[in-house]
Amino acid sequence: MAQAITLVESGRADHRAKAQTLLQTLSNQNQRxxxxxxxxxxxxxxxxxxxxxIEAFGMQLTALGKRVAVLAVDPSSARSGGSILGDxxxxxxxxxxxxxxxxxxxxxxxxGGVARRTRDVVALCEAAGFDVVLIETVxxxxxxxxxxxxxxxxxxxLAPAGGDELQGVKRGIMEIADLVVVNKADGxxxxxxxxxxxxxxxxxxxxxxxxxxxxEFPKVVSVSALEEQxxxxxxxxxxALARYRRETGFWAxxxxxxxxxxFEDEVRQGLLRQLSADPAIETAMAELxxxxxxxxxxxxxxxxxxxxxxxxxxxxxxx
Numbered sequence: 001m002a003q004a005i006t007l008v009e010s011g012r013a014d015h016r017a018k019a020q021t022l023l024q025t026l027s028n029q030n031q032r033x034x035x036x037x038x039x040x041x042x043x044x045x046x047x048x049x050x051x052x053x054i055e056a057f058g059m060q061l062t063a064l065g066k067r068v069a070v071l072a073v074d075p076s077s078a079r080s081g082g083s084i085l086g087d088x089x090x091x092x093x094x095x096x097x098x099x100x101x102x103x104x105x106x107x108x109x110x111x112g113g114v115a116r117r118t119r120d121v122v123a124l125c126e127a128a129g130f131d132v133v134l135i136e137t138v139x140x141x142x143x144x145x146x147x148x149x150x151x152x153x154x155x156x157x158l159a160p161a162g163g164d165e166l167q168g169v170k171r172g173i174m175e176i177a178d179l180v181v182v183n184k185a186d187g188x189x190x191x192x193x194x195x196x197x198x199x200x201x202x203x204x205x206x207x208x209x210x211x212x213x214x215x216e217f218p219k220v221v222s223v224s225a226l227e228e229q230x231x232x233x234x235x236x237x238x239x240a241l242a243r244y245r246r247e248t249g250f251w252a253x254x255x256x257x258x259x260x261x262x263f264e265d266e267v268r269q270g271l272l273r274q275l276s277a278d279p280a281i282e283t284a285m286a287e288l289x290x291x292x293x294x295x296x297x298x299x300x301x302x303x304x305x306x307x308x309x310x311x312x313x314x315x316x317x318x319x
Contacts, residue, residue: 001128005103008120023120026127037069037126038242041147043137043173044157049183050136051090053157053225058091060231061132062099069125070094070102071118072136101130119150119262148176149261152251153238155179158200160192175207178218179237186224197222214244275310284309 008019044050051072058068070091094100103121118135125133137147148154156177174180180200185193201220210218219237223230245251275281288302 001101001124002103004124005105005121008124009105009117019120023123026123029127037122037130037133038153038238039122039133039135039151040238041135041137041151041154042157043147043155044183045159048157048159049225050157053181053183053223054134054136055091055094056225056228057231057234058094058100058134059097060228060235062094062097064235066099066131067129068094068097068100069128069130069133070100070136071121071125071133072102072104073118101125122150149258152245152254153178153241155181155234155238157181157183158196159184160189160196174204178213178241179234180204180218180220181234182220182222183225185222185230186227190224193222213250214241217241271310275306278313281306281309281313 004022007015007022010016010019042050042054054070054072058070061068091102095102105118105121122133122135135147135151154177156173156179158180160182180197182193182197182200185197197220204218204220217237221230221233221237223234225231242251245254275285285306288297288305291297292299292302
């Protein structure tokens with residue numbers, strides 16, 4: 001499993017070819033076996049207790065007989081590209097569970113709170129027979145909403161409010177959350193967490209109702225990952241929403257839309273690789289970039305010239 005993930009995360013051309021062959025083979029196998037994991041995306045502000053929640057939640061799922069994969073994405077340095085990748089050390093119990101697999105990956109400066117090849121790794125986990133795949137993002141904000149495009153259920157983790165937190169949460173991520181989980185509802189913070197959950201429940205009622213979901217969703221629940229309280233409620237809500245979406249056909253439509261988005265993203269990334277791999281285009285881009293920096297060209301016009309050059313070369317290649 002580790003070797004397969006390393007292969008699909010590699011940027012080398014020969015590794016990419018092998019990875020695509022592997023993924024296509026596994027996809028054909030999955031279609032025959034109809035194996036399908038529940039993909040759960042999780043995001044939350046730093047310090048909200050994502051790792052503690054995931055470990056406690058994962059332990060509960062393995063106790064129910066589920067095989068759980070955790071894909072934890074750590075932020076990469078914009079300068080060195082390095083990551084700490086310390087999620088396994090923060091989830092010691094779950095890391096030792098034979099029915100759980102934790103894979104930390106660097107974001108590699110990829111926006112969206114996920115690593116470049118997270119979708120491929122999800123496909124590997126599904127082919128390996130995991131029942132639940134938990135995708136933990138690097139943080140919370142407008143860019144992290146991309147995790148919702150590769151998950152079936154999206155959880156937003158929040159800490160008990162410390163003042164104006166309602167205004168601090170991005171509206172975009174609130175609108176796509178299926179379940180808002182207020183963590184740290186224990187000790188002195190228990191009453192505050194209860195009030196925070198009530199505040200968010202009221203805020204969610206002001207948002208436009210989403211088509212296709214039960215009337216009670218999105219929901220807000222308060223939990224204590226430290227004391228492992230309320231986790232059963234979270235799982236019950238997740239399974240109820242997943243069952244409803246399957247029965248209404250929303251699940252299949254969402255998976256189809258995600259596959260289509262995945263394909264379009266691969267095409268865009270492939271075009272960018274072509275641009276960087278062509279010496280002539282790379283030289284032209286460098287010259288145009290300097291012209292843009294000097295104010296001689298607008299960014300839009302310079303980009304149009306590069307794309308026109310690529311289109312002309314494509315026609316020449318076909319001829």
